[in-house]
Amino acid sequence: MGTKQTHIHAGLRAPSLRTAVLLLALLCFPQQVASDSDEAILTDWDIWKSMNGISYDDMEDMQRKVIWEGNKQQIEDNNQGFLMGSKHFTMAMNKYGDLTAQEFQVLQGAMIDAQLAKRGKTVASRKLRNSAKKFDGMVIDYRQMGYVTEVKDQGYCGSCWAFSTTGAIEGQIFKKTGQLISLSEQNLVDCSKSYGTYGCSGAWMANAYDYVVNNGLESTVTYPYTSVDTQPCYYDSRLAVAHIKDYRFIPKGDEQALADAVATIGPITVAIDASHSSFLFYSSGIYEESNCNPNNLSHAVLLVGYGSEGGQDYWLIKNSWGPSWGEGGYMRLIRDGKNPCGIASYALYPIL
Numbered sequence: 001m002g003t004k005q006t007h008i009h010a011g012l013r014a015p016s017l018r019t020a021v022l023l024l025a026l027l028c029f030p031q032q033v034a035s036d037s038d039e040a041i042l043t044d045w046d047i048w049k050s051m052n053g054i055s056y057d058d059m060e061d062m063q064r065k066v067i068w069e070g071n072k073q074q075i076e077d078n079n080q081g082f083l084m085g086s087k088h089f090t091m092a093m094n095k096y097g098d099l100t101a102q103e104f105q106v107l108q109g110a111m112i113d114a115q116l117a118k119r120g121k122t123v124a125s126r127k128l129r130n131s132a133k134k135f136d137g138m139v140i141d142y143r144q145m146g147y148v149t150e151v152k153d154q155g156y157c158g159s160c161w162a163f164s165t166t167g168a169i170e171g172q173i174f175k176k177t178g179q180l181i182s183l184s185e186q187n188l189v190d191c192s193k194s195y196g197t198y199g200c201s202g203a204w205m206a207n208a209y210d211y212v213v214n215n216g217l218e219s220t221v222t223y224p225y226t227s228v229d230t231q232p233c234y235y236d237s238r239l240a241v242a243h244i245k246d247y248r249f250i251p252k253g254d255e256q257a258l259a260d261a262v263a264t265i266g267p268i269t270v271a272i273d274a275s276h277s278s279f280l281f282y283s284s285g286i287y288e289e290s291n292c293n294p295n296n297l298s299h300a301v302l303l304v305g306y307g308s309e310g311g312q313d314y315w316l317i318k319n320s321w322g323p324s325w326g327e328g329g330y331m332r333l334i335r336d337g338k339n340p341c342g343i344a345s346y347a348l349y350p351i352l
Helices: 002-013 017-028 030-035 044-051 058-084 101-108 125-135 160-177 185-191 205-215 255-264
Strands: 089-091 246-249 268-272 282-287 299-309 312-318 330-334 347-351
Touching (some): 044 058, 058 089, 125 255, 160 185, 160 205, 160 347, 185 205, 205 268, 205 347, 255 268, 255 299, 255 347, 299 330
Antiparallel strands (some): 246 347, 268 299, 268 347
16 A cells, blocks of 8 residues: 555656556546556445445345345436426436335335325315415425425434424414524324324324314424434423314315415415325425325425416425425425315315
């Protein structure tokens, strides 16, 4: 090692013609030169693993590489379609690249069986329509109005339901008080199981709302997120910063009622079908997935607005997979009146 270092430094002090040629070759044709050396070439797979701090034994490495390459190919095919004008969104490789969409759903804790979905009182669509008439045609983006906290990351814990719940309550507190307070998802994960939630294994948001109605909620400052559900509940009612009286559902499948609720109420808790690789690797643009099933609700997100681009209407949703996913942690989902991905199948909001 020491001898090699000496030669390198000597070469830098007095470069020979041979050294200059070699340096030029390295700069212009790095792969060809490297292939003649004893050192292995770093493949895209190796670089991705290194960037994400991932390593496997030889057998699993081969299996994961096949999955990763399949995802990479799907991303490239989609983006080629985007360039050709047949797709309206781009995809990008991310930290989930060595997982199948099905594996990711298991890790994230897919929503509990839809047959068990708790529902509550439903607001009348006519009431929402009458309130929202003055907002027709407007763009709504609650990020610009101060209602929305920073993009959070649930990690490998199926707690999306908790993030969707806290996001809507955060918005209503801001609307009422002018204060934006980040609320504790971990408080819900640890303490609401007796209300029918399942920690990192998923839940329906109405059950989480039931907990908040009866107990209140701490902030992330006093009850920080850990992304595990194995610790005991240590909720302290004296530290509660959020209280709600009740919650209301939007009429099932009614996109107009959902738009009216967004316009007049604030960010809305929603569930969607996110079980497709196109969703997992979404990067930018207006997302549309023909295989989305409005009855297969697998993921909870926060609806924070809507708008239009190039004549295409969209919903603006806040995810809980960190700011490196999508458009800074957000997605624009097609809004076509056909309840895409079930955006209006299970939507509700808190009442303070």
